[in-house]
Amino acid sequence: MTRDASPPPTRPVLATLPAYRAGRLPEPVPGLTAYKISSNENPYPPLPGVLAAVHAAAERMNRYPDMANTALRTALSNYLGVPMEMIACGTGSVAVLGHIIDAMCDAGDEVIYAWRSFEAYPIAIALAGAFSVQVPLTPDHRHDLHAMAASITETTKVILVCTPNNPTGTIVTDTELRDFLAVVPPRVLVVIDEAYLEFGTDPEAPDALAILRDHPNVVVLRTFSKAYGLAGLRVGYAVAHPDIAEALRMTATPFGVNLVAQEAAIASLAARDDLQVRVKELVAERDRVEAALAEQGWVLPPSQANFVWFPLGEQTPDFAAACEEQALTVRPYASDGVRATIGESAACERLLEITAAWRARAATEEVEPAAAVPGP
Template sequence: MSDQPCPVRLRTSLEGVPAYTPGKPAAPIEGVTSYKISSNENPYPPLPSVLDAVTTAAQAINRYPDMGVVMLSQALSDHLGVPVEQIATGTGSVAVLSQLVAITCEPGDEVIYAWRSFEAYPIVIALSGAQSVPVPLDADHRHDLEAMAAAITDRTRLVLVCTPNNPTGPAVREDELRAFIAKVPQDVLVVIDEAYLEFTTQDTVPDALALAAEHPNVAVLRTFSKAYGLAGLRVGYAVAHPTVATALRKAATPFGVTDLAQEAAIASLRAYDELEVRVKELVAERERVVAALREQGWEIPDAQGNFLWFPIGDDAVPFAQACQARGLMVRPFAGDGVRCTIAEPEANDRLIGSAAEWLATRPRP
């Protein structure tokens, strides 16, 4: 059957949809512990209290989950200090992003975002039939918000601001984001994607929830996959004006957020103090690794997530291959650079050593 031609007529727009490239698992090397630092995963296992919540919820997996995700929505409302009607959940922030595009864009409408930024943006936009308007990052690998404002047209329906920016690392400042929002037409939705918010230490990081409270056309996108370490359970959420949040709930996959994910997220919110200790340890590791790499001569951009960025252009793939040969799986973006997750200290040390070895055989960047 696989050898037969398929007569099914598929959407022509699929031809322009780029494929998402996930981080590959670490290849085994005899006598060497391999590490995967290509997917921005949290290296810590779930907290015991979170595992207990998942184990209890698993005893009822013969039942459908709560379609309204009521308990988690209320827990988020309490945790964030926002009305529950402003909360909308989904199966990871990528799913909520897809819902945001679905509720704002007709075919041919435009979505503006910085580039390079989160790899899923152009995929989700293309699948919806909307048009991507990528705006190049500035020389410091940051959002060029002035250029993004200038790119807005009467076809623009959505603007995405990823802060800290994945994969390059820098976060936008409060003052520049406020100035940007003031330039955006009120009927255009601005989404502040804060998947890595918990790892930021920059004192000028925007108060996105305050901005959403002040501006009905601002929404905040967050996830439990990174700092909370629940990547395998797929749960994210948005905070938005009640009209937008209601539309997001309409666009959500029915029963998408499982009870296991809901209970784990609620338990994680309760254990936030314990999780914050882990986040601080990862931030300290990030600062250690960035300092060591800069000492070697690398020009590493400001790193505000749980990862760092090597802006090495055409050397991205060869550098990743050299790391792989040392038992270290990193994430290359061909022609742009390499993103490396901050992981176990041993993995981080392997990265520092791999980077030094690369410099010993290549011109200094």
């Protein structure tokens, strides 16, 4: 040990980073089966054929994966109908997001996004030395694209549009997004983050790939973690103009998407018919939960994702604690609200029992629950 036992100082920005908090595991409660709906995980096991692909790939894990993700990008190219030169992969869409910020932003540049939205946005931006410009959601928990457009400055490099939005579940419509892009300078990159795309049923949702064909300053960001059920393997991708996609591959960690993950993603794309069955079942369960909540008296933003949003305000911690008492973990967001994933039917039933009790208690105490939004 040297005379100075202190390590070298780390970057000051680390002390200012917001903490990314993963969904907590439930604490055991006697007599109750515990359920975790605090992370937007798919409750189903891997799709048919995926485990066999994983086992076969595991036998080759002594070898490096294909750094260019050639087979995966080829499969995505065939699936999406775009040239593989437009595709860049990473360890989940959150990693690809980081590649985007690294490729586009120098220190001092600005990135605009709605808030509240995906928690990783401010972290990736700060690590790149850029500045976050957070634009509040509208009262009905949607992106305020007019305010976002008005926030563009000479130093704006990237705009992030999460649709369906995490954690509120609301979408930006195709018309809204196209009108927005008409006023965004071509020098600004607009990222359409579609992590929950597969769960959407709204016909007004954007056709992001069609929008990309018309706007070379658009990037479409997607993941295998949610609908495909590969959250534990970490595979995401971007579709972009070939020059942007090449820049994303340059900023990616070499060999980042491991061999097993690549094979699992390819097998998942091949099982698209089975995927549709599962997605329809999850969407039906989401619709059932939303209808039951409405019957109880809750007025929540309509979700196009695999979760529902309770804008509880200051009651957020109390509601999360009430769920924990019943061996159910949800995702609280400070004093903004609670996100609850659509998981197993039994978990959803537990949630509905808790929400019914919450409404009944509020009625008894003559306190109106905070989770209400204006009507359309």
